[in-house]
Amino acid sequence: MTDHSLRWGAEALWEQLTPQLPGLSVEVVARISSTNSALLERARIVTPPSEEGHVAQVRRSVESTAFGRRTADLQPCLLVAEHQTHGRGRQGRLWQAAPGASLTFSLALPLSPKDWGGLSLAVGVALAEALDPLGTPAESAESIEGGPSTSTRGPGQRLGVKWPNDLWLLDDEGGGRKLGGILIETVAAGSQRLAVIGVGLNVLPMSTSEVSTGYACLQEIAPDTTAPKVLSQVAKPLVDALRRFEREGFQAFAATFATRDILFGRAVLTTHPDVPEGIVTGLAPDGSLLVRTDQGVKEVGSGEVSVRLAPHQSV
Numbered sequence: 001m002t003d004h005s006l007r008w009g010a011e012a013l014w015e016q017l018t019p020q021l022p023g024l025s026v027e028v029v030a031r032i033s034s035t036n037s038a039l040l041e042r043a044r045i046v047t048p049p050s051e052e053g054h055v056a057q058v059r060r061s062v063e064s065t066a067f068g069r070r071t072a073d074l075q076p077c078l079l080v081a082e083h084q085t086h087g088r089g090r091q092g093r094l095w096q097a098a099p100g101a102s103l104t105f106s107l108a109l110p111l112s113p114k115d116w117g118g119l120s121l122a123v124g125v126a127l128a129e130a131l132d133p134l135g136t137p138a139e140s141a142e143s144i145e146g147g148p149s150t151s152t153r154g155p156g157q158r159l160g161v162k163w164p165n166d167l168w169l170l171d172d173e174g175g176g177r178k179l180g181g182i183l184i185e186t187v188a189a190g191s192q193r194l195a196v197i198g199v200g201l202n203v204l205p206m207s208t209s210e211v212s213t214g215y216a217c218l219q220e221i222a223p224d225t226t227a228p229k230v231l232s233q234v235a236k237p238l239v240d241a242l243r244r245f246e247r248e249g250f251q252a253f254a255a256t257f258a259t260r261d262i263l264f265g266r267a268v269l270t271t272h273p274d275v276p277e278g279i280v281t282g283l284a285p286d287g288s289l290l291v292r293t294d295q296g297v298k299e300v301g302s303g304e305v306s307v308r309l310a311p312h313q314s315v
Contacts, residue, residue, distance in 0.1 A: 006082060006100065008228045013078065013235055020239050021109060023075035033086040035079045035106035036185055036198040043074060043108065043187045043194045074189050076109040080231065084200075101204040101217075103227040107238065111186075111195040111246055118250025118287025120182050120302065123197055124161040125253045126241035127180070128260050130234045131167075131218065132159040158221050160262035163280075163289050164302040167201070168262055169216035176262060177214030178202075197242070199234075203227045212308075250287045257283070267310035272300050277310065 010026045018024045032038055084104040113119070160168045160176060167180040180201035186193050202217040203225060218225050244252050258264070263280040268291065270276060275298045278291035289300040289307065300307065 006226065006228055008080065009232060013232065016236055017078070017239055020243060021076040024078065025075065026078045026080075028080040028082065030081075031083045031085065032079075032081045034084060034198075035081050035104060036183055036196050037086075039077060039079055039106050039108040039196045040185060040187055043189050043196075074110055074192060074194055076107070078105060078107050078235070080105040082227075098206050100227060101202070101206040103201040103203050103230045104199070105231065106196050106198040107242075108194055108196045109242065110189070110192045111242065112193065113246045113249060115249050115286060116186075118253070118283075119195075119245060120165040120184050121161065121163065121257050121283075121287050122241050122245045122250055122253040123182050123184070123199070123238065124165065124167060125256050125260060126237045127182075127199065127201075127234055128159040128161055128167060129256065130237040131230070132157060132221075157259070159260065161257060161260040162262050163283075163307060164287070166213075168213075169220060170262070177216035179216040179218065195242075197238070199238075201230060201234075203230055251285060254283065254285075263289070263307070263309070268307050269310050270300055270308075271304075271306045272298075274298060275300050 008028045010028055014024060014026045017026070081104050083099040084102075158170055159179065160170050162168050162178075165182040165184075166178055167182075168176040169179045170176045180199065183198040183200075185196045185198070187196070188194075202215065204217055204219050206215070206217070218230060241253070261282075264282060266280055268278065268280055270278075270291065275291050275293060278293040278298070281290045281292050281297060284290055284299050287302070289302075291298050291300055
């Protein structure tokens with residue numbers, strides 16, 4: 001059964017988001033394998049020709065025990081899982097979560113931007129700004145190239161974005177730990193493309209085997225926080241960002257990303273065969289990572305590439 005001690009306010013979320021997402025349905029389930037997988041599977045269902053143009057009857061919000069209130073439609077859906085048993089990250093990595101200790105949700109909606117590049121960065125910026133609004137940019141500094149800096153971290157800023165899809169909690173010593181992750185998948189659906197934006201955020205302390213990046217949770221900066229509170233905090237900023245990205249692309253987020261970029265100026269190791277190591281110098285217009293190597297500055301696209309800080313580097 002759904003743990004009703006967690007009050008998600010599905011109806012309130014629906015009322016807040018539906019002006020921008022007509023046809024939206026909000027659903028909270030107690031347990032599911034993967035919110036991304038569930039929404040992708042529904043989108044791949046082929047609607048019979050006789051049903052073309054039919055708009056499914058939708059329950060606009062529900063807190064229930066199972067997912068499946070719609071079978072074959074492309075209307076927006078916010079699907080929240082109190083316990084996601086097989087959450088996925090990039091490159092097939094398992095996203096560890098625990099009931100109440102994590103916020104795991106996916107938002108599916110048709111998107112048609114001119115360029116999809118940098119979408120995960122825009123989402124990361126939206127989440128960081130919603131959860132850490134006091135991180136205002138500092139005065140511009142000189143970059144490692146000697147020109148205007150593209151990294152202007154704000155005073156008191158606690159959250160950073162690690163290219164291409166992670167949120168990190170920064171510490172006072174210049175280090176940091178992983179707080180959350182983003183997984184974006186798309187699927188062709190007739191003449192449209194449906195984007196499924198999956199988000200996992202650590203809310204409370206939890207035992208985890210993910211030691212390479214450390215474990216951080218939002219309770220460290222907001223002691224009274226809960227998963228439903230975090231969802232209500234990030235849902236509308238996320239939708240706002242997606243609509244803006246659709247209109248303006250990543251460049252609308254580039255300057256703000258620079259204030260949150262934890263890799264800028266750092267030595268990194270990558271799995272890209274042509275860029276095994278180098279110094280991050282910023283981003284290309286499409287959100288690709290720029291890495292200075294002995295052979296010059298190279299672009300690294302997100303794809304299936306992994307990028308990590310070189311040993312003894314702190315963020």
